Amino acid sequence: MEVSGLVWALTIVGIAALLAFDFFFHVRKAHTPTLREAAIWSSIYVGLALIFGLGVLAFGGATMGSEYFAGYITEKALSVDNLFVFLIIMASFKVPRADQQKVLLFGIVFSLIARTAFIFVGVALINRFSALFYLFGLFLLFTAIKLLKPEGEGDGDEANNFIIRTAKKIFHTTDQYDGDKLFTIHNGKRALTPMLLVMVAIGGTDILFALDSIPAIFGLTQNVYIVFTATAFSLMGLRQLYFLVDGLLDRLIYLSYGLAAILGFIGVKLVMHALHENNLPFINGGEHVDIVEISTALSLSVIVGVLAVTVIASLLSPRGKAHNVISSARASAAHYLDHDYTEDPNERHRLYAVMLENEKVLRGLDAKFTDSADAELTELLDRAHAEHAAHR
Template structure:
């Protein structure tokens, strides 16, 4: 189905309007979203994506509709995985809690722009060179293999090449000046960490696009579906971050689920490439008679893998233990960091969460305590948090 320019323009304007609304009414004024606010707006954005998908199904047909939903679910799952890295980057730069929304929204906008460029580039390559399906399939299989490696998200670093280069070339500060990107230091104009963290997230978004775009092209080659599924998967990601912030570390099997999905799509792409083959050194340049995986089967596999992965993670005793340990460490560090937030309610929330997690850790059986890395330093951190709380309450 060919999508008219009018539909394209209307869709792009609607997405831009949603992003502008998000900035003006939620992000412009620095604050920490409540759980209720995050839940409501996450539901609204998911609802908009579903309504849009139903419209695609009604006006474009069941094939186009199922391609949209398969692409949306896959990209949403990959976006959740990306939140782990966003969290690490913001923690590395010690971004104040109230300003994390602005950083996330920038990441979403930059990601949408970068992925749109990759989408049209990918579409042009596919239309000109059928062998690109082989390349995309190989990229996804390699990505799936990397996700199965034991090294977790904790090994990711915000100190990438661009950040190091920026610090060498430009005058930078070690402190924030509200949410300003530039400030004055000793009479000289300097870059703040707020700009540096945005550069780090922007660079990371480009790497994410190299994985996500081949994945969705493995489900559909309709450029409109690829663009809208990608765009709607990114919408509401900011709210989702605050909604599942405490659950991110519980999803211990998510990388395995994503590896299975990307591997499955990679195989699907290679099968499609064989079916459309024109490379002279494969079957004499003639198409190979292989089965092709339908979009309906793809959607069923993606949903099934995600449901099993999420349930297994949430019900896993190991996941619960790791989550309590990680969150206790994070909340203790945040409570001890005077720059983390100026909001007394947020500090109270952090302390209450810390106390609950500490109680959960004390209740862990001995065999689960092995998940605590550098236990002496960890326990010392918890003790410092208690000392700080005693000092605050004694005032």
Template structure:
């Protein structure tokens, strides 16, 4: 089905409108979303994406509908994986919790812009050169192999070359000034860490686009489906971050599941490239009679792998241990960074989480406890958080 210009215009206007609504009604005023708020709006955005897919199915047919849902689910899973890196970047820069929403929304908008550019480039390349499918397939197979390598937090360091260059060339402040990108320090205008966070998020968005766009082109070459599935997978990502905060570390097998999915799509792309082959050194430039994987089968494989991955992660004792360790480290840092004037409710909430995670760490089996990175440093931070909390209670006591 050909998509008319008015439909394109209405779709783009709707997506921009949703982003504007998100900013003016949720992000403009810095605050930490409650679990209820994050759950409600996550459900709303997922519901909008599903309703849009139903509309595509009804108006465009079952093929377009299946392609949309396969692309949406794949891009959503890759977006959740992106949240791991966003979490590491914001933890590295110690972004205040209430200001994290604006960073996430910036990341979503920049990611949408970057992926849209890659979509246009990818579509133009596919239309002119059928051998591009070989290249896309190779990219996904290499990415799948990299995902199988064991990773730690250090593998996604926020202190990359762009950040180091920015620190060297420009005056930067060590403190935040709300959500401002620039502030006045010692009588001169300097960058705040918030701008550096934006740079780090933007840089990772470009790298993620290099993986995600070949993946969805492996499921459909319909540019409208590619764009909308990508856009709707990103919408609501901010709310999802706060909804599954604490569970991100629990999804220890997500990278393996994504490796299987990307590897599967990579093989699908190579098979399609062989079927459309025009390269002279392969079968004399003629197409190769190979089996092509249907979109329906692709959707089934993607959903099946994700369900198995999530269930295996949630029941894994190692996942529970990693969640407790990472959560305790993050909440200890968050508590120590709180000002005395910080919201008392947020202070108590952070401290309560830290206490619960400390108890979980104390109950860990020796084999899991032995894997704690910098255990002495972690325990020292927790002890300091206890001391700071006692001092806070003493100062606020009547």
């Protein structure tokens, strides 16, 4: 089905309007969203994505509809995985809690622009070189294998990358935030604030994320309208989702395995499609290979099934629960002690309450699941208790 220019224009205007609404009504004034606010708006954005998908199903037919939902679910799962890195970057730069929304919205807008560019470049290349499906498929298989490898100790320090180190050497920077300003006056000179540097870090990682996500969705559909809209709607509401699942992400200990399975499956699907469309002379004499292609319906079933098993297994895992509690206790205590993180009395009260609840759960866990709780965590919790007692 061909999508008219009018439909394209209305879609782009609608997405731009949602982003503008998000900025002017939620992000422009710095504040820390409540759990209720994050839950309501996350539900609204997911609801809008589902309604849009039903519209695609009604006007575009079953094939377009199933391609959209398969693409949306895959991209949403990948975007949730990206939140892990966003958490690390925020922690590395010690971004004040109230200003994190602005950084996230910038990341979403930048990611949408970067991925849109990748989409149109990808379409142009695919139309000229069908063999690109081989490269996309092999790249996804490589990414899947990489996800299965345990992370090294330095893998999480995404903020300490080459661009940031170079910026700090070339430009005058300061370690102090000045609200949400990108520039400030430091020692009588104009300086870059950490707010600008964290946005650069988020933007840089967004480009890396696009290298995984765009080949993945091209493995499900080559309809550029579906690729664009599924990608855009998967990013919408990511800011609210960050605050909703903050503290729960560590619980999804098997998410990387689930994503590896999905990317591996799509990688195989792309290679099979490439063989079916083959025109490379050194493969089957340049003739198409008579091979069964995986249907969109089967792809959607596999993606939903793998994610369901991954999430359920993670939530039911005793070690996953322990890992989540330890991480949450460490984060809540550290944030409570860091007055630059937040001075909001309500947020500090919430952090202390979360820490107390985590301590209570930790005492009831089997010792074999709490081996990662160390003396450093105990000392951190003791300091938080001492500060709370001193300010009562």
